[in-house]
Amino acid sequence: MDKAKMLEKLNEILRWEWAGMIQYTQFSFVITGEWREVYSEVFRKSGKEALTHAHTVGDLIVNLGGVPTVERGEVRQATTLHEMLEHSHAIEQKHVDLYTEALALCGDQDVGLRVILEDICRDEQEGAWHMEKLLAKKELAASRTAGASKVG
Numbered sequence: 001m002d003k004a005k006m007l008e009k010l011n012e013i014l015r016w017e018w019a020g021m022i023q024y025t026q027f028s029f030v031i032t033g034e035w036r037e038v039y040s041e042v043f044r045k046s047g048k049e050a051l052t053h054a055h056t057v058g059d060l061i062v063n064l065g066g067v068p069t070v071e072r073g074e075v076r077q078a079t080t081l082h083e084m085l086e087h088s089h090a091i092e093q094k095h096v097d098l099y100t101e102a103l104a105l106c107g108d109q110d111v112g113l114r115v116i117l118e119d120i121c122r123d124e125q126e127g128a129w130h131m132e133k134l135l136a137k138k139e140l141a142a143s144r145t146a147g148a149s150k151v152g
């Protein structure tokens with residue numbers, strides 16, 4: 001494993017976990033309307049998950065001899081729930097892509113590191129798929145068969 005490249009990638013990931021933590025927490029603050037009751041807590045929880053991931057990645061960076069960044073990626077703001085969910089989907093997908101790139105940098109001997117990154121990547125992938133369902137981006141197979149009525 002090229003340690004310098006891995007440290008660079010992990011710091012890129014950390015920047016985007018910080019962005020996710022702030023973006024989700026901001027959504028939990030500003031969401032208004034009848035869905036606030038549900039989504040304020042959903043966004044608050046997602047912000048906490050990003051912080052948990054940031055803790056893991058920051059510790060990994062120090063374990064590999066690096067210094068965790070205090071910079072962050074771009075935080076997107078929104079005023080409607082739909083926009084918030086679109087931005088949430090985008091950042092979850094960004095996280096999936098970044099962890100996948102970090103996994104590609106792992107060597108055969110980096111088993112522990114790979115498992116840790118895979119665990120987080122699974123969380124990110126589940127998050128991205130969940131957002132796709134909330135945004136109704138996925139059409140169920142049954143709805144594509146002839147004569148079947150659209151689900152949802």
Ligand SMILES: [Fe+2]
Pocket residue numbers: 017020049050053095124
């Ligand atoms: Fe994350």
